Amino acid sequence: MKTLIKIKKVGVESIFGSRKKKILSNVSLSLKANHSLALIGETGSGKTMVARLILDLLPGGCIKTDGSISYSFGDGANSISALRGGKISTVFQDPAQSLNPVHTIGKQFIMVLKKHFKGDKSGIEKHACDWLEKVGLENGVNVLARYPHQLSGGQLQRVMIALAMSISPDLFLADEVTTGLDARVKKEVLDLLFSLQKEYGLSVLLITHDLYLIKKYCESVAVIKSGTIVESGCSQKTFNEPKSEYLRAMLRSYKFSEKIVKKTEASKSKKVLLRVSDIKKTYNTSSGVKTILKNISFDLYSNETLGVIGESGSGKSTLAKIILNIQERNSGSVIIRSRNGKDIVLQAPTNKIGVVFQDSMGSLNPKMKVEKIISEPLMIDGSFSDDAIKEKLKKIIKEVDLEPELLRRYPRALSGGQRQRVSIARSIINNPEILIFDEPTSALDINVKGKILDLLIKLKIKNKLSYLFISHDIKAIAKISDRLIVLGDGAIVESGPIMKIIKNPTDMRTKELMRDVSLNIDIN
């Protein structure tokens, strides 16, 4: 088989001032014609850097230090500047950012295809329409007249694929093309991409962190970790007999098994700890009153984890903020039953409820050191001496498995997992009874996600906590929750024990949300 691109022992360094950092080292890859190769790795592993290396578009301050890349696409034109946008097409993660928001889709096709069609506008439009229809966008003329913001995420990604395919490339670089799409659209986009690959005999380099999709779609795979390829080969064989410890850990953390769910379901009690009743929330917008939450009521029992799932915009985060009393509600009440059996109607934030938010970078003040961040609740409380705070800090970082030397660092010097551990430490330092999590794992990689969930389970048992776990990630919820509430359009559309809902979802919206799990069970 012909080899299109051969990367031999390439190293890339970033240089900032006098500081040098190795980004890629000793990377060797070969891309064959009519073949699909997947490059998998976590955020920051250097996978996008490989794509940029191939395109010769390394970001400013990064240089190739050793090794070589050779291109052999035939036809003589083997310089990268001629190949980019000619024989090599690229689609990046966020289609909304890859398309220019001030031009119509048609205009963007014209900009790309001008060279190939020598400015024949009607020819371009016909060609574009053909491709839009091939990627499943009916009424291509209509799409051409629209602006990017008038299309949905899935449609935009199809437009990007059509745009990339319209120049009839030999190699298709797809960098995290499905991140940010929901499970159904994700599958459709990949089905499309790989049916095109077979039909036109392209090569595809798929860069992703989604393991099972690769197993299904790609012929071979390369695993990248900290800028080095740790494992590569035929994907079937690699996944069945992973050689590196890294890949094995990734595969383990990705497994969805009923066993885990059953284990946590055993710890169930019927003592109500938090009663949320008739929560209603509306916003006044220029186009009238918008209802975010309508009459939400539920109980949280002690020592249980209640999962709340819903699509983005279903009111999940608003519900969390209302329970935490940092957002006003129109009506309804939040009542907490404390350990001594007294009912307290909550009107203001309380130290009985702790919180961990989604974006681990955004929830830590970048100008505070870790020790100050974790002890902030105690500072606010004001009744602790410096020594008592230090004592508590020491204990708490042991509980969340953080190294003591991290206390002197700023958040930017921590990894994603470490930052979320800091968030968790802060939320439990003044002994709350309830913890509310708002998408605590959605910004984390699979591997780290698993570890954080394990930590949460451990903390829950040790500190006798109750969790309200809000997420759109059914896998994370299934791993940790006992019961589940499904939110749709601001109302509870379904609730009950978690396995029951996963196995027999009754509502349409619930079925949509569960598709991610069933898809993975299918592939397994």
Added chain:
Amino acid sequence: MKSAANKIFINKTILFPVGFLLFLFFLALCMPLISPYSEDLKGAVHFEIGPTPPSLAHWFGTDIAGRDIFTLTAYASLSSLRVAIGSIFISVLIGVPLGVVAGLEKGWVDEVIMRTTDGFLAFPPLILPITITAILGPSLNNVMIGIAISWFPWYARIARSQALIISETDYVSVSRCFGATKYHIIKNHIVPNGINPVIIQATIDAGYAILMSSGLSFIGLGSQPPDVEWGLLITQSRAQFLSYWWVVLFPGLFIVFSVFSFNLIGDGLRSSLGPQSKF
């Protein structure tokens, strides 16, 4: 904060202008002690000398009253730096708390504060300081007050936008969940994270404050003789500058270089403290 300080000083473009301004400051401080013509600073005149071109005895020459221009110009740095730093300091002191309160309180408090500051911004940039200084009476202190009152709305706006952005972050939400007071949030979250744009703007504005005070002195609203100020020195010699070029050139150059220095510092700070930088 240590790494921040390091990073600023790695940025070498800032070292030269900072050095230049410090040099001006110390030169001005020493002038009454080291200059052979220090009595010129107290209002002495020597009409018998008259205007003489730059020479070894008088480096920048002398003006129509026979005063040594080097001594006067160098000493005038003090009043210019004072106006620059003083007026911006007062602006920040008024504007930033107002802006932070507006951004945090929102609602009618925000409306009242921001519409009032908008009122100040509605005046053409020169008219307001001229009016205020004229009402208060011509003096260097009143120039400072005039500039400060005209410019504080810009700081209120920057501070408000920073307060708005930061109060929406998750770390402030978390803080509020633990029952943090507004004071706690301002002190620990908003000020440390929002102060950089204010510092950058203040440094750049300090340069313009020198220009403004020189302008006000030039039209007679700033410092009064026998005090010396660059704008005042120029206005005193403006009748003669067609015959004797040196009488306005040197004070003018001092204005140019000091404004340029402040702007360079502002630029340097922007690249190390600005929103694009990593910390």
